[in-house]
Amino acid sequence: METSTTAPAALAVEADKLVKTYPKGVRALDGLSLAVRPGEVFGLLGPNGAGKTTTVKILTTLARPTAGTARVAGHDVLRHPDRVRREIGTVSQRSGADPAASGRDNLLLQGRLYGMRGTALTGRVAELLERFDLVDAARRPVRTYSGGMQRRLDVALGLVHRPRVLFLDEPTTGLDPEARAAMWEEIARLAGDEGLTIVLTTHYLEEADRLADRLAIVDGGRVVVEGAPDDLKGELRGDAVHVELSEAGSEDRARAAVGGVPGVREVTVDGRRLSARADDGASSVPATLAALGGVGVRVAAVTVARPSLDDVYLRYAGRRFAEVDGGVA
Structure with a gap:
């Protein structure tokens, strides 16, 4: 009798014992490991200085780890950084859009940088402008956009080339409550896109609780606990x-x-x-x-x-979530 086995799906993102040290003995990452499944929204939750942004910089090939390994979309970030960049979209804490150019021109330029041309590019740009409610502002300079509009454009820029993994680094920091709620709705809609994996860093407890399928709580450059938000709270x-x-x-x-x-x-x-x-x-x-x-x-x-995620953090990190603030993110 024949038996068949199905190989487990490859992880979208995996990091193993990442270490990152900076001058003067600053240790931003201290053996951080995580595994992100394809198609899920994975949250990196921690206060400022926990190591979240440093982790994203390594996973997006913007920084090299002092030790450890990482793979994104099946590619080693050190051996094949170009392949990784083709498979990812990145929305940093600071906007990467040209403030003097229009939203449409920013999107067109982003597409050309990824080799897109002709109707495939213009069609994709039109689709994204419609999706992110930027059609009326498409030809205005980005410097005239509100904070919420700029963040929506940033996410659109990260999606032009249809990446497999989208990194959102503190995507709602600095937004007013209304714009933050709108961005949460957009991220939730993005999570329904077939095949798209989202890695979200945040220091907002409610944001992680609402958006993440699974999350890792990061403290002192290490993952102290990982799991689905409801499961983690249920343990308490x-x-x-x-x-x-x-x-x-x-x-x-x-x-x-x-x-x-x-x-x-x-x-x-x-x-x-x-x-x-x-x-x-x-x-x-x-x-x-x-x-x-x-x-x-x-x-x-x-x-x-x-029980809340704040209680989860207290249990595993031994202190309140907001106790650490500042330092290397």
Whole structure:
């Protein structure tokens, strides 16, 4: 009897133990590994300085790793950078459009750089202008565009040559809430394009939760946990209980007191903010307050919430998401 086996689909992006060091001992990546499946939206989530942008620079051949390997669309980023560039589109944090040229001319130039000509190019440009709602502004200089329009043009530029992998590096940073919501809708629509893989870096928790099929939380240049957002939150059984202490200097007493409350676990203290997990958050609040009062710790506020990506980050990185800010991204 014959048996047949189907080989697993090749990964769209894979990185193995990437290390990147800069002068003066700055270590932006410290053994980062990840695997992105074809056709998914994969999020790199982490605060500023976590190593997200450095990772994207290596994967898009704009930087060389100090150690480790990476492949994109089946091509080694060091051995075959030209092949990688043909297969990817990139939207950087800063716009790559010529502000003096029109949106249409920017798209035409981008296509020509990839060898596109004639009706294939003009047709593709017309398609993208329509798709990104830029038809009316197509012949205006890009410097007259709003922030949201510029970002839509940036994404269109990354798609002209129909890449297999699209890298979006902090695509909504600096946008107002309305423009950010519109960009989220556009990225969600892009995710439905057949065969397109999207790698999205962000430091917005809600953005990663809403858009990513799977994500890797990056901290200190390493992936601390990887998985689907709902799966990661689901691992945190029960509710999150957050207590704001009234004064500094009571952290150790507060941690010890709450740690002794039945049904409460994983107690951490970050400044005057105490966080814990509880099987039933609402019913644990009276006992928590009583325990704190018993050791003379005053409380300013208490909240109970379902698990969030912030709680996931706290569990695996040992601190609140917003604690690190600045440095090498």
